[in-house]
Amino acid sequence: MTRAAVTAVLLAALSAGLSASPGRAAAEDAVPVCPAPQAPEFAGGKGFRLWVTRQGTMTWNNPLRPLSPESLQVLQVVIRNKLATAYGPDLSGLRRGPSPAALEAQNGAPIRWSEAMEGLPPTLRILSEDDGQVLAELAFKACGDPPKVAVPKPAPVARGTAKGQKAAAKGGAAKGETTRPETTRPETAAAEGAAGDSSTDAKEAPKPAPRAPRPRREKAAAPESPARTPGGLMLPQGAIP
Template identity: 50%
Template sequence: MGEAEAPAPKPKPKPKPKPKPKPVAKPAEASDAPQAAPLPTPAANLAPVKLPELIVVCDNGQGAFYEGQGAVSLWVTRSGTITVDNPLRPLTPEATRVLQVVLGNKAATAFGPDLLALRRGGSPAALEATIGGPVRWDEQLTVLPDFLNIVSEAGEALARLDYRRCGDAPEVKAAPVAKAKPKPVAKSPRPPKASAAEGAGRGEGAAPRGLQLPQGAIPAGQ
């Protein structure tokens, strides 16, 4: 008899695959997070503010005519400066630029630290009294901006007047001069009149009597 065959080895069971660990979600970094669109700023929707340019020149004593909306117009006839010494800053006196303007037939002023933003003023004399210094007028009208920017005391824009042309400004009607009323002359008080009774008692007010002689001073028959 032959030798018995050895039994075939049993196959080893395959090891079960280990479950892979689920990846842990990392916290999103700031660069990976979706960024919201930036909000538009109000300035992005507004057109840039155009500043006036000093380009207007009027020669031969002519004025500059400016006109705005609503039939608002004026003539610029003179330019000057008011310089006031500031005691707090003695080395840097304050200078105010002044334009004399004609509205209708009346003189007024526009003033400010420069000619790019001006405030409305009264007559030149009233402005001098307000600021506290005389206006030193230029010999010739200075170079003016292409439009006048009129602002309030707080710097808010009130009106814009665009340059139109050079020409002869209308004559200014002189302000009426108030006549001074003559002061009443004080009359000297008169002494009170004495009554007839009081005058008679003092020998005043009675008719003057003739010279009286005592009886018998002149012989009878003469």
């Protein structure tokens, strides 16, 4: 082989290596693109499985190297009906991560999701955070439907707080609940009866005795009428000594 032929082969290999993205598998070794809504399924030992549903990148500033921002490859995965992430400088070695929203809040940078997944390696290697040892190797199985993601339940509101009291009041008004009349205890009934008797006595107090009628003044004795005679004749006074 001539020197020109050798040079051409080396240049072709170099250009192919430069054109391929770091951490991406070659076209013949990459996982096939699954038609939506299916996703590639990876499985490992002890029945562990995950589905890769999205692929993207994140650029964030490392506090140790503020002048050289780092670019991370991020995979959104579904594990046991929960969202999680696997991220790293390339797809050859990934770290376990929280949900996409938590990862963005943790690094203070957004994830730029791509429209399609390309170049996934046939085996995903999960590395430890400390020394980079391989914790698990997950091999591609097939394209399948990922499980539905469970929606987390909202945290219960304490009853003693103002929000809890307002929510309870709104719930009771919406349901049309009415309060039941409280039963009266015997002691309470007796006390109320005593109070009622006292109020009745106060209202029906005995009236004061009527005053004794004043003695009527005797009229002056009328002058005696002149004596009458048996015959009915009237004699003037002093006529008979």
